[in-house]
Amino acid sequence: MKKLTILGSTGSIGTQTLEVVRHFPQDFEVVALTCGSNVELLAEQVSEFKPKYVCVGNSKKKDLLKMMMPRDVKTKILVGDEGNQFCSTIPEVDIVVAAMVGMRGLPSVLSAIREGKDIALANKETLVTGGSIVMPMAKKKKVKILPVDSEHSAIWQCLMGQPEGALRRILLTASGGPFRGYSREQLEKVTLEQALAHPTWNMGGKITIDSASMMNKGLEIIEASWLFDIPVNQIEVVVHPQSIVHSMIELTDGSVLGQMGFPNMMMPIQIALFHPDRSLCICQPFSPFSEKACSLTFEPCDRKVFRLVDLAYHAGRIGGTLPVAMNAANEAIVAEFLEGRASFLDIERTVETIMEKHEAQGVVPDPSLAEILAVDEWARCIVSEMRK
Ligand SMILES: NC(=O)c1ccc[n+]([C@@H]2O[C@H](COP(=O)([O-])OP(=O)(O)OC[C@H]3O[C@@H](n4cnc5c(N)ncnc54)[C@H](OP(=O)(O)O)[C@@H]3O)[C@@H](O)[C@H]2O)c1
Secondary structure, three states: OEEEEEEOOOOHHHHHHHHHHHHOOOOEEEEEEEOOOOHHHHHHHHHHHOOOEEEEOOHHHHHHHHHHOOOOOOOEEEEHHHHHHHHHOOOOOOEEEEOOOOHHHHHHHHHHHHOOOEEEEOOHHHHHHHHHHHHHHHHHHOOOEEEOOHHHHHHHHHHOOOOOOOEEEEEEEEOOOOOOOOOHHHHHOOOHHHHOOOOOOOOOHHHHHHHHHOHHHHHHHHHHHHHOOOOHHHEEEEEOOOOOEEEEEEEOOOOEEEEEOOOOOHHHHHHHHHOOOOOOOOOOOOOOOOOOOOOOOOEEOOOOOOOHHHHHHHHHHHOOOHHHHHHHHHHHHHHHHHOOOOOHHHHHHHHHHHHHHHHHHOOOOOOOHHHHHHHHHHHHHHHHHHOO
16 A cells, blocks of 8 residues: 655646546555645545645635535645645655646655655656756655656656666657647737647646647656756657657667557556556557557657747756746746736747846856755746736
């Protein structure tokens, strides 16, 4: 029986993690659940899973949740970043599932690693911003970073059993999002509704916009670089609209291995939670003869149209606090876009401006957590000034 804390239990990954737990009640126990504001759903999750602790974004939400929770449940309600950190470090917890959105989750992940918890990592912003602290600390504490992102899960599985030094290249697949094949002129006019209509995956708002802008792939390049200790130049983005091949690796002898399946995040979640064991299939079993899989295509990413991919490569090559500035600018401007206050290409323009400003100011090469948080805050402030 593995004991879990789920950070971001009300989101797309959080709810699918609970669905996995529902299928395997003998294998997992939920000790703590955290969320930002969706206390209605959290109250339902509390009734069903009876965690010892929950954490919500602020004390108003706490009062609301108290009113919604069944009287016989003894769950303790915590609040804010401190509450998240507490839930990440509960002694009896084995795995912390990092399923919150944004780099705000970084301190909680670091606290969990410090306490020796394995991390099932969906939250890519954690490694994009804090990879230089997270990975060495995980190694020192002998904790496993179990990838949940489907591409990284695929790469991880393909690498299992390969000798050290055998990896030559990662072929990171991307659906291409709703605007695959669009020109720059067409991108100028796309709407929020169009950007939210992802062709193959059903995900939270922020990652859906990141997928449409291809920033999601940019973040994943940096995430893969940290997870698999490979320079970003050895990671190639391959547009694969069917989302069946979840990524591939090329070995030094030229052999290429890939991992396949219908797009369903429960699969990588299940693989991470059961690692090193394998469980029974709870997703639609794969068939190469299904309409969705019988014709697989691959094409290069149009980096002249989706310029955020090149900006991410650049951030990954320079490293230090440049990916932090890039990520913060992206989080801030995507939030504006989701609220209808920015255009789609404002995302790219804002990220580029903040990166230029940060490079001019001086990138910090090996940042501490405090320096990461300071650059994150600086970038968000500049974005907010730019939007006035
Ligand atoms: N969705 C996918 O298929 C997918 C695939 C691969 C990787 N990922 C990555 O997984 C992460 C989560 O994505 P998602 O799509 O599940 O996002 P989502 O649906 O937007 O869910 C985000 C979760 O974070 C919670 N949250 C927000 N602010 C918080 C705070 N201050 N403290 C604690 N929790 C907070 C939200 O709570 P409330 O909603 O209650 O405010 C929600 O539970 C992202 O980093 C994403 O890139 C997602």
